[in-house]
Amino acid sequence: MKRARDRFKNFVTALRVGWFLAIRQVKRSSYATTGLIIFVMMLTFLNLVVVRGVLVGLIQGSEVVYKTAYAGDIIISVLPKKSYIEDSPTVIEQIKNLPWIQSYSARYIIGGRVEAGYKERVRVTDAPNSAGGSITGINPTNEENTTGVASKIIEGRFLTPSDTDSIVLGSDLLKKYVPVESPGFSLLENVAVGDKVRITINGNIKEMTIIGIIRSKAGEVDSRVFMLDTTLRSFIGRTDYNVDEIAIALKPGVDSTTVKNTLKAGRAGEVARVQTAEEALPKFLLDIKATFALLGNVVGSIGLVVASITIFIVIFVNAITRRKFIGILKGIGINAVAIEFAYVLQSVFYASIGIVAGLAVLYGVLVPYVDANPIKFPFSDGILVAELGSTLFRAGMLMIATLIAGYIPARIVVKQNTLDAILGRK
Amino acid sequence: MIKATQLVKKFESGDSVLIALNSLNFEIKQGQFVAITGRSGSGKSTLLYQLGLLDDPTSGEVYIDGVEATSLDTEKRTTMRLQELGYIFQDYALIPELSATENVMIPLIMQGMSRSDAEKAAHMSLERIGLAGKYENLPSQLSGGQQQRVSIARAIAHKPKIIFADEPTANLDSETSEVVLKTFLELNKEGQTIVMVTHEPEYAKMTHRTITLADGNIVSDTLNT
Numbered sequence: 055m056k057r058a059r060d061r062f063k064n065f066v067t068a069l070r071v072g073w074f075l076a077i078r079q080v081k082r083s084s085y086a087t088t089g090l091i092i093f094v095m096m097l098t099f100l101n102l103v104v105v106r107g108v109l110v111g112l113i114q115g116s117e118v119v120y121k122t123a124y125a126g127d128i129i130i131s132v133l134p135k136k137s138y139i140e141d142s143p144t145v146i147e148q149i150k151n152l153p154w155i156q157s158y159s160a161r162y163i164i165g166g167r168v169e170a171g172y173k174e175r176v177r178v179t180d181a182p183n184s185a186g187g188s189i190t191g192i193n194p195t196n197e198e199n200t201t202g203v204a205s206k207i208i209e210g211r212f213l214t215p216s217d218t219d220s221i222v223l224g225s226d227l228l229k230k231y232v233p234v235e236s237p238g239f240s241l242l243e244n245v246a247v248g249d250k251v252r253i254t255i256n257g258n259i260k261e262m263t264i265i266g267i268i269r270s271k272a273g274e275v276d277s278r279v280f281m282l283d284t285t286l287r288s289f290i291g292r293t294d295y296n297v298d299e300i301a302i303a304l305k306p307g308v309d310s311t312t313v314k315n316t317l318k319a320g321r322a323g324e325v326a327r328v329q330t331a332e333e334a335l336p337k338f339l340l341d342i343k344a345t346f347a348l349l350g351n352v353v354g355s356i357g358l359v360v361a362s363i364t365i366f367i368v369i370f371v372n373a374i375t376r377r378k379f380i381g382i383l384k385g386i387g388i389n390a391v392a393i394e395f396a397y398v399l400q401s402v403f404y405a406s407i408g409i410v411a412g413l414a415v416l417y418g419v420l421v422p423y424v425d426a427n428p429i430k431f432p433f434s435d436g437i438l439v440a441e442l443g444s445t446l447f448r449a450g451m452l453m454i455a456t457l458i459a460g461y462i463p464a465r466i467v468v469k470q471n472t473l474d475a476i477l478g479r480k
Numbered sequence: 481m482i483k484a485t486q487l488v489k490k491f492e493s494g495d496s497v498l499i500a501l502n503s504l505n506f507e508i509k510q511g512q513f514v515a516i517t518g519r520s521g522s523g524k525s526t527l528l529y530q531l532g533l534l535d536d537p538t539s540g541e542v543y544i545d546g547v548e549a550t551s552l553d554t555e556k557r558t559t560m561r562l563q564e565l566g567y568i569f570q571d572y573a574l575i576p577e578l579s580a581t582e583n584v585m586i587p588l589i590m591q592g593m594s595r596s597d598a599e600k601a602a603h604m605s606l607e608r609i610g611l612a613g614k615y616e617n618l619p620s621q622l623s624g625g626q627q628q629r630v631s632i633a634r635a636i637a638h639k640p641k642i643i644f645a646d647e648p649t650a651n652l653d654s655e656t657s658e659v660v661l662k663t664f665l666e667l668n669k670e671g672q673t674i675v676m677v678t679h680e681p682e683y684a685k686m687t688h689r690t691i692t693l694a695d696g697n698i699v700s701d702t703l704n705t
Binding site: 063068078079382384389476 | 578595
């Protein structure tokens with residue numbers, strides 16, 4: 055027992071001496087060298103967080119767009135084996151009566167075809183300039199309030215309640231924006247705002263004018279043709295008011311799951327599928343997100359290895375050039391633990407300051423900047439995802455790696471023969 | 481105080497073996513000031529390193545105050561060096577980023593002293609060898625003689641049983657060398673046992689006893705009058 059106590063006491067003393075040495079070594083070392091090492095640690099930390107954050111943010115950007123431009127906070131859709139949401143007016147009434155609802159948009163959706171340049175077609179056997187898509191009938195005011203869709207217009211303008219003979223095309227239907235040559239996949243060519251096109255739904259044909267082109271980077275929006283709900287209903291002879299989809303935007307701070315459950319408990323739950331936006335996310339998005347997160351972790355791990363090697367080299371060079379002084383310390387009775395601890399503490403110092411600087415840059419500059427100016431990828435508007443918990447976890451990993459990377463070279467040098475070190479013998 | 485029996489140190493280099501110490505036997509009593517002299521390559525520094533537990537002999541034993549020091553493990557040897565021995569190296573051997581006070585303090589803190597007590601003891605030790613007022617100076621801000629005196633202060637601060645000095649005046653001018661020797665004589669007068677390696681015969685004469693080595697053998701062991 056006494057022996058264990060003595061050993062513990064000796065260990066604590068060694069730590070005190072190590073601390074004493076480390077503080078002075080850091081204080082009196084070159085500012086330039088210290089600054090450079092801290093800068094490298096900061097960059098390593100940022101590499102760990104930002105690379106993964108951008109990769110995940112690429113998909114998170116898609117998720118955000120899916121929600122904001124298409125699904126809202128809650129999306130109500132048709133039950134399997136049903137053609138529409140039965141008793142839609144009652145469902146809509148239920149929605150309107152909930153206090154948490156900011157806005158909603160009820161949509162009629164039916165498959166159809168859009169054809170352009172039909173007047174210039176010389177032979178019947180010539181392939182038509184057409185594209186298939188979901189023809190979506192909306193109330194433009196409700197749609198704008200729910201999804202802010204008008205801000206996604208890239209040419210022309212969005213619908214107004216008076217645009218009875220007008221459509222807005224999704225950019226995925228146009229070869230100009232999707233230059234893909236694929237058999238069995240046709241897109242509209244040479245089409246512009248102001249052109250007349252033929253809409254065909256179930257054999258019914260109507261000529262309409264393109265007033266706008268929309269590009270939200272949400273596939274569900276960009277592959278649609280938007281027209282007024284009243285126009286679509288009369289086009290297809292729909293006399294009931296049953297819709298195919300309702301997107302709901304909630305007031306800020308409202309929990310979407312609670313509202314979903316409330317809706318499901320009422321008529322909506324009986325006649326439709328009620329999901330939060332997160333639940334309705336396409337599986338491929340979730341799969342890509344998981345894949346990118348994994349990729350981000352792999353890249354981050356490589357960065358961690360590089361950082362560890364950097365610290366190893368820094369400490370090793372420091373220790374090896376001070377081999378003589380390490381020998382002297384050992385010679386006068388300073389034990390190896392104290393000397394090793396001094397080097398470990400120095401590594402921890404560099405890592406800590408680097409991490410703190412990295413956190414300041416991350417949350418003070420990068421995250422707010424990318425939030426305000428999303429990265430314009432073709433696939434989505436990428437954001438920088440940096441949840442605090444995940445970031446602190448990475449900081450912890452970097453600290454552990456630094457600890458080990460600082461300890462090993464110190465141990466290698468300290469273990470060398472004392473006299474050889476003092477005399478500079480190999 | 482120190483006893484060496486059949487002390488041998490060999491260095492192997494390829495096929496050849498160099499016998500640096502050839503079965504040395506001698507004793508140093510408490511309170512003696514002993515000089516070890518000889519030409520370059522005679523083995524005097526090698527002998528000092530064996531006696532000071534900085535190196536392991538090939539065979540033979542070193543006893544310090546009755547304890548067979550050569551059989552101790554690394555940890556115990558380090559503890560013995562810390563608590564019972566003091567060292568003065570040829571090139572001062574100060575830690576460059578520690579001030580004069582901190583260089584003296586560090587073995588005291590390692591012995592378990594509090595920082596404040598260690599600092600007081602360090603100041604007393606520095607004052608004793610005439611370096612009051614240089615407490616916060618880094619080694620680079622001290623002359624060679626002052627650095628050597630800091631080294632002496634570090635060696636004596638914890639009141640060791642034995643001080644080992646390896647050519648302490650080698651890098652000093654004659655005036656400063658005399659100051660250092662005078663300090664050693666004062667310490668010895670107070671009962672400090674000192675073993676000093678020197679190649680200066682006049683400094684060796686100032687000690688109680690001179691052991692002269694040649695080719696790893698003791699060729700003479702005389703008391704100085």
